[in-house]
Amino acid sequence: MPSRIDREARKAELAEAAWRVILRSGVSAVSVRTVAEEAGLAVGSLRHVFPTRTELLVYSAELMMERAYERITNLPREGSTEDHVLAVVKNLVPFTEQTRAEMDVNIALIAEATAVPELKVLRDSAHAQIAAACIWLAAALRGEDPDAPSEAATRSGRRLHALTDGLALHLMHRAESEDLERAAEILEDEIRGIAAGRN
Amino acid sequence: MPSRIDREARKAELAEAAWRVILRSGVSAVSVRTVAEEAGLAVGSLRHVFPTRTELLVYSAELMMERAYERITNLPREGSTEDHVLAVVKNLVPFTEQTRAEMDVNIALIAEATAVPELKVLRDSAHAQIAAACIWLAAALRGEDPDAPSEAATRSGRRLHALTDGLALHLMHRAESEDLERAAEILEDEIRGIAAGRN
DNA sequence: ATCAATCTAGCACAGTCGTGCTAATTTAGG
DNA sequence: CCTAAATTAGCACGACTGTGCTAGATTGAT
Numbered sequence: 177m178p179s180r181i182d183r184e185a186r187k188a189e190l191a192e193a194a195w196r197v198i199l200r201s202g203v204s205a206v207s208v209r210t211v212a213e214e215a216g217l218a219v220g221s222l223r224h225v226f227p228t229r230t231e232l233l234v235y236s237a238e239l240m241m242e243r244a245y246e247r248i249t250n251l252p253r254e255g256s257t258e259d260h261v262l263a264v265v266k267n268l269v270p271f272t273e274q275t276r277a278e279m280d281v282n283i284a285l286i287a288e289a290t291a292v293p294e295l296k297v298l299r300d301s302a303h304a305q306i307a308a309a310c311i312w313l314a315a316a317l318r319g320e321d322p323d324a325p326s327e328a329a330t331r332s333g334r335r336l337h338a339l340t341d342g343l344a345l346h347l348m349h350r351a352e353s354e355d356l357e358r359a360a361e362i363l364e365d366e367i368r369g370i371a372a373g374r375n
Numbered sequence: 376m377p378s379r380i381d382r383e384a385r386k387a388e389l390a391e392a393a394w395r396v397i398l399r400s401g402v403s404a405v406s407v408r409t410v411a412e413e414a415g416l417a418v419g420s421l422r423h424v425f426p427t428r429t430e431l432l433v434y435s436a437e438l439m440m441e442r443a444y445e446r447i448t449n450l451p452r453e454g455s456t457e458d459h460v461l462a463v464v465k466n467l468v469p470f471t472e473q474t475r476a477e478m479d480v481n482i483a484l485i486a487e488a489t490a491v492p493e494l495k496v497l498r499d500s501a502h503a504q505i506a507a508a509c510i511w512l513a514a515a516l517r518g519e520d521p522d523a524p525s526e527a528a529t530r531s532g533r534r535l536h537a538l539t540d541g542l543a544l545h546l547m548h549r550a551e552s553e554d555l556e557r558a559a560e561i562l563e564d565e566i567r568g569i570a571a572g573r574n
Numbered sequence: 575a576t577c578a579a580t581c582t583a584g585c586a587c588a589g590t591c592g593t594g595c596t597a598a599t600t601t602a603g604g
Numbered sequence: 605c606c607t608a609a610a611t612t613a614g615c616a617c618g619a620c621t622g623t624g625c626t627a628g629a630t631t632g633a634t
Contacts, residue, residue, distance in 0.1 A: 180601090180602080180609095180610070180611090181610085181611075198489070199489075200489075201489065201490060202486070202487060202488075202489035202490030202491075203403075203486065203489075204402075204403045204487070204490050205490060207590075207591060207592080208591085208592070208593085209590080209591080209592095210590095217612085218612055218613050218614075219612095219613080219614075220611080220612050220613045220614065221611070221612055221613080223592095223593080224610085224611060224612075227593080228592075228593075229591090229592065229593095280489075283482070283485065283486050284486050284489070286482065286486075287401070287402065287482050287483050287485070287486030287487075288401060288403070288486070289401075290397070290398070290399075290400065290401035290402075290479075290483070291400060291401030291402075291403050291404060292401075299548070300548055300549075303545070303548045303549075307545075331560075331561075334557065334561065335538070335561055337541070337545070338538055338541030338542045338545060338558075338561065339534070339537055339538055339541055340541065341540075341541040341544050341545065342536070342537035342538055342539065342540040342541030342542070342543075342544070343537045343541070345540050345541070345544060346502070346506075346536070346537060346540065349498070349499055349502050350499075350502075358533065359537075361530075362530075362533065362534050362537065374573075379579095379580070379581090379631090379632080380580085380581070406620080406621060406622080407621085407622070407623085408620080408621080408622095416582085417582055417583050417584075418582095418583080418584075419581080419582050419583045419584065420581070420582055420583080422622095422623080423580085423581060423582075426623080427622075427623075428621090428622065428623090575634100576633105576634085577632105577633090577634080578631105578632095578633090578634105579630105579631095579632090579633100580629100580630080580631090580632100581628105581629080581630075581631100582627100582628080582629070582630090583626105583627085583628075583629090584625100584626090584627085584628100585624105585625085585626080585627100586623100586624085586625085586626105587622105587623090587624085587625105588621100588622100588623100589620100589621075589622090590619100590620080590621065590622105591618105591619080591620065591621080592617105592618100592619090592620100593616100593617090593618100594615105594616090594617085595614100595615085595616085595617105596613100596614090596615080596616105597612105597613085597614085597615095598611105598612080598613075598614095599610100599611080599612070599613085600609105600610085600611075600612085601608100601609095601610085601611100602607105602608095602609090602610095603606105603607090603608090603609100604605100604606085604607085604608100
């Protein structure tokens, strides 16, 4: 047999190629052919790993969410709770090239979910996960037991979540340095507000 | 010549057919053929009005934004400022089937902007318009001259905008009646907060 | 009745798409 | 060395795409 390939590495390679295609030409340009070429592989090789376009798309989405999840859970836990929450939330908003691309790919995949229903369950579980995290963080900010959030903490969490996603969307349009500063300011205010029990 | 057709009406008819296709099968399913069939017309007829797919897509987006703009500016101006602001903002969030479909089409077109750059300018101008409106509304809530918003009003407006868009995004995933209530509650709180000068 | 503008209809081309399928190539294990 | 499995390569099919183009049908104005 030929040199056995690291299947996971190969899948990641292809998913990353798919991301690049999405960023450059939109999700409609993602096909087994374009992605294979972007990855520098033959179509047959791609199809050996992802037999259908749907599988390629689904895995590309999965890996993106997984990477984001790891990046956030591995955030250093030093400093005040407020600092930590801010760090987490900032990772959900396109403040860097990295998260910006992520967000872009994310929107494309969400939009594609109408055509590829398999993507819906991913989208929904990611959403639920972030929603829960926001509530958890809000409870922590208020000094509650995060695993038994009060009604008020739940409300704060949901609000934080909405604010975060809204800012994320906005920074996709305009992300000059002033926009970034303003977004950060709004988030800081909100987090301080929650900690002070104002929201 | 044949019965001269109302060009604007025909264009609207086709744009609405395009919306239906987007809602049913996603924007990638929009082609001159699928939309013509959806509208019950021959491809030639469609192409007589929209020679290219891009023009069809752009007009579909334009009409959607125009409709939303008219719906909102025609909102009855009775009641308190707070009530009016709430009514406006509720029209930017998928609280009804109508606005929900609008939002869905909107996301699809935003995602397609990578592939069809002509859509970007539309997206950006709509965004800027809503941003300005939110600031205007925030100033009004605070009892300022809306056409000369203070720094504080500007900040409130931006925050309201982010919150609105975030909630809009969330209600695209889940929109049970409880979700709608919660979203409405958050918006009401925010608007009260701005009027009270808290935010 | 004729002319001409408008609209409808559809053919044709070159390209891409997803996917089923076969064949060649490569190399680890015996 | 040789077999068998893993991987790469790519052909083929039918379906779809956007768009250029030509005709025919329709009917208002003259």
